[in-house]
Amino acid sequence: xxxxxxxxxxxxxxxxxxxxxxxxxxxxxxxxxxxxxxxxxxxxxxxxxxxxxxxxxxxxxxxxxxxxxxxxxxxxxxxxxxxxxxxxxxxxxxxxxxxxxxxxxxxxxxxxxxxxxxxxxxxxxxxxxxxxxxxxxxxxxxxxxxxxxxxxxxxxxxxxxxxxxxxxxxxxxxxxxxxxxxxxxxxxxxxxxxxxxxxxxxxxxxxxxxxxxxxxxxxxxxxxxxxxxxxxxxxxxxxxxxxxxxxxxxxxxxxxxxxxxxxxxxxxxxxxxxxxxxxxxxxxxxxxxxxxx
Numbered sequence: 001x002x003x004x005x006x007x008x009x010x011x012x013x014x015x016x017x018x019x020x021x022x023x024x025x026x027x028x029x030x031x032x033x034x035x036x037x038x039x040x041x042x043x044x045x046x047x048x049x050x051x052x053x054x055x056x057x058x059x060x061x062x063x064x065x066x067x068x069x070x071x072x073x074x075x076x077x078x079x080x081x082x083x084x085x086x087x088x089x090x091x092x093x094x095x096x097x098x099x100x101x102x103x104x105x106x107x108x109x110x111x112x113x114x115x116x117x118x119x120x121x122x123x124x125x126x127x128x129x130x131x132x133x134x135x136x137x138x139x140x141x142x143x144x145x146x147x148x149x150x151x152x153x154x155x156x157x158x159x160x161x162x163x164x165x166x167x168x169x170x171x172x173x174x175x176x177x178x179x180x181x182x183x184x185x186x187x188x189x190x191x192x193x194x195x196x197x198x199x200x201x202x203x204x205x206x207x208x209x210x211x212x213x214x215x216x217x218x219x220x221x222x223x224x225x226x227x228x229x230x231x232x233x234x235x236x237x238x239x240x241x242x243x244x245x246x247x248x249x250x251x252x253x254x255x256x257x258x259x260x261x262x263x264x265x266x267x268x269x270x271x272x273x274x275x276x277x278x279x280x281x282x283x284x285x286x287x288x289x290x291x292x293x
């Protein structure tokens with residue numbers, strides 16, 4: 001156990017329900033593995049690599065002639081975020097999109113991929129710490145995998161944009177044959193993507209990162225609980241933070257014009273902590289199951 005070895009404390013611990021004991025031990029493991037430190041690092045690399053990643057994505061969209069349609073995904077991304085965070089990021093993101101739509105030089109693309117890959121490397125370091133696994137793979141092998149992941153995820157986004165365009169057309173044709181009674185327009189599809197596929201995409205991405213990035217590569221079944229927990233916690237934390245910022249926060253009194261920036265950093269910090277906690281959940285659950293067998 002992760003609670004101090006105190007006879008009185010052990011007695012109290014045994015009287016707690018098993019799920020409560022598991023949750024307490026999980027949180028203590030999270031703290032012992034410097035999960036909050038990892039969350040801060042992930043917040044930093046997340047903010048640093050987000051815009052370069054979007055430059056690369058919208059450069060690809062510009063190549064296939066769909067840069068304007070990609071704005072639907074950006075709109076959906078902002079709808080996921082608290083209003084204060086979205087308003088802080090909206091102007092620089094729109095500026096980046098406009099520049100990327102005009103094309104980026106090859107050298108700039110290499111730099112963008114390198115910075116975006118650094119974000120993936122930050123996730124890898126946090127996951128290795130959560131799984132308590134030393135890194136043994138070579139540096140260039142890891143960087144190559146990180147770059148490949150960035151390109152792969154960018155390709156998935158490009159395909160998703162294509163689905164936003166083709167999807168309503170295919171649905172309209174199917175509606176003519178089968179009379180579903182439900183019609184989607186091109187503008188309606190981003191909302192469906194947000195509410196229907198947003199959580200599913202988050203689940204798949206979290207599971208893929210939990211499976212691929214750690215040095216020991218846990219099995220797919222071993223990473224599903226943490227990926228599911230991430231989906232629940234992200235939605236819950238986003239709603240709670242949005243409610244707090246709207247009803248109670250007076251960050252502008254303390255930080256002035258930097259209030260929006262601080263809110264953005266806090267939001268990314270929460271996302272980083274949730275991602276690390278999901279990995280800790282996977283690792284601790286697996287060790288608990290092995291100990292019970």
